[in-house]
Amino acid sequence: MEFHILELQDRYIKFEIKGITPSVANALRRTLINDIPKLAIHKVIFHHGQIRDMEGNVYDSSTPLFDEIIAHRLGLIPLPTDLNMKFRDECDHPPDEGCPLCTVTYTLNKHGPATVYSGDLIPVGDEKFKPVDPLIPIVKLKEHQAILLEAEAIMGTAKEHAKWQVTSGVSYKYHREIKVNKKDSELWEKVKKSCPKNVIKEDDKFIIFTDDIPCKEIAEILSFENPEITEDDSWFIFEFETDGSLKAIDTLEYAIKRLKTRFNTLREHASLG
Template sequence: SVGPLFDEMIAHRLGLVPIPTDLALYNRREDCPTCHGEGCPNCTIIYSVNKRGPGVVTSADLEPIGDAKLRPKDSKIPIVKLGDGQAMLIYATAVLGSGKDHAKWQSTHGVGYRYYPILKAGGKTLDALDPNVPFCESHMQSTSTEEEETLELSSDCETCKKFMDQYKVDSVKAANDPKRIVMEFETDGSLSAKAVLLASLDILAKRFSELATQASALA
């Protein structure tokens, strides 16, 4: 690479680009039964970047050698700006990893937890997360984990106005169910939210199984 940044900085930026991942198709390199850690199509994806300046090298310039479906989904991530007479020729490898080892493998972000909200209006108990119920988190979310609160709805809020029109009320009784938790999170695009959740549950199940085995050995 002949450009304005050191190779190590470019490598760091490339390593943070989310890569489309199929957990059923690829193995972790260290656990790959085919190559035993040497690197092969079952555990490693090879990308190339070949671009001359002037211009900005982006994630769209990452070309997978093989399957075109492995191109980064976000094509607008800037890597480096090349000037006249500058160029970049790179071959990079992508492998599976874990977020506990490095942030570049952290596919999930913005994780949040809260108690399940419950609403009462017009003598009816409503599921606040039902898509048919206009739920405004700003004006209908109870701050108490134990007591029911009566909250006034805002006529300046479009969601509140929909709720008032639908249930013919000016206020709502709001509470939280401490026995149910709502978990919300986003992914970086390398995996779908469903794939992340299922993979996480599978990892937890394996860890608990190992813990149970070790505990049984102590008995």
């Protein structure tokens, strides 16, 4: 098996894997979607009633939205995730109680008129758990309105709820080669000039392109030429992005380790049977 990264950003990765089967490729895709641990808000406690600020002004701790809607929105805010944290049911404490190994506590206290943003969530203890994007709007407060709450974030996976999904746009395709007869047209020269990295092989009669690397001029070859197209079902081009809770490379590394563990467990059970 061969592995190469084609493009890498903090929240995006494109890579190729050679020498695997479609079933293994699909298992990796499903692991990336459903089986990556992530920190997300799971419990919200709202404090209702009148509250006073430091200047003695009185506010009504209520909002234009139902508590359930605000709690749902809080749960979908991407939070930085430490993969060394444990799932709550793995810790040695009662199920409804948390600890620093499995739980991060947040507070939110804001007065109107104002818009409440994700950046108003303050982690208790460690600043590294501040929301990834501070400008996600949660609710608008009118004059004399306020919001006061505490929230608990725990680890989970997307198999349980979408709020624990790290990735989006997880997809793959077969490696594809496009063979063009140079005598058919001179269009290949333009494409070669615009997309030099997409040229795999060339001789006097033919030139072979691949669309593994994005280049819009490749589409012209497919539209106006009569190329010979071949696909390799053991060579896959993957890409996905994350919501920022984890870096793309860390997400991929975890998925590969997780998949290896699951295959080893399956092999052990098969041998015992």
